[in-house]
Amino acid sequence: MVFIFNVNFPERRFVKQALQSFFGMGPNTCSRVMARFHLHDTARVGELGQSQILELNAALDGMKIENDLRRQVLQDIQRLRDTGTYRGRRHAMGLPVRGQNTRNQIKTATKQNRVERKL
Template identity: 60%
Template sequence: MVFILGINIPESRVLKTALQTFYGVGPNVAARLCAKLSIHKTAQVGSLAPSKVLSLADELSGLTIENELQRKLRDDIKRLRDMGTYRGRRHAQGLPVRGQRTRTQINTARKLNRVERRG
């Protein structure tokens, strides 16, 4: 197990997919990090040198990920709700925010828009 920023990652996992376990790191960001640190896209976590693991952790700590990103998103939605904007009201009601159809096909939006509604 390799320990990066508080998360244990199995040594047999490919690094690009292992990076995607962090909230806010998708396939493009993971590929960009691997390219920046000159790590092959199919390299496994266990084959990395300790210096590469430290530089990877340093790069990840510079990004807005995990709890910090979730807090930022929550604050942005709260700001929209407090201002009383259309988007804020749609978030508060749990309805689609970006103009999607609501006559049918609303169940997915109701599932995905679940954010803290009180307050």
Template identity: 35%
Template sequence: MARIAGVNVPVKKCVPFALTYIYGIGIATANSICRTCEIDKGKRVSELRDKDIEKVSSFIRQNYNIEGELRKEVAMNIKSLVEMGCYRGVRHRKGLPVRGQRTHTNAKTRKGRSWLPIAGRK
């Protein structure tokens, strides 16, 4: 495992896909990082030199919010929505889907298990 921006990334994967293991970096962002740092997208992390890894790591730290800082920011945004009492905050508080999804069916992940007793079950 190589350490980039404080996160262990797999060494057997290509650089853009390995960078997506960092919270806050998706594939599009990873591709732009590789382009900016002049790293071949086909290279694997194990093929990178220490200088390249340090270059990518410093670039990410300077230009992106990642990991703990980003998680804290997202949590604060949700907390402010809940405190305001806006529609999205109420949905967060109740544990229901926030972005307009239907709840009659297909909201099991967000709503959780039904606690209603089932008739005829012993």
């Protein structure tokens, strides 16, 4: 088992999948980080050396991912609510925020609006 950013990953897991499991690390960001450390797409976590793991942890520590990013998203939504913008009011009511129709399709859009962002 290898620790990357305080998360325990099995050695057979791909590095790309391990990085993308963090909140805020999509395919593009993950590819940039892997290219920076000269890792190929099929590299496994067990193949990384101790120095590579330390450098990777240092790089991830400097990025805004996981709890820092979640907190920022919540603060942005709260700022929209406090200023009374249209988007803020839609967030507060649990309605679609990005212009979706509210007739038949409201269930899907409402579910998307409620995902882990309610205060």
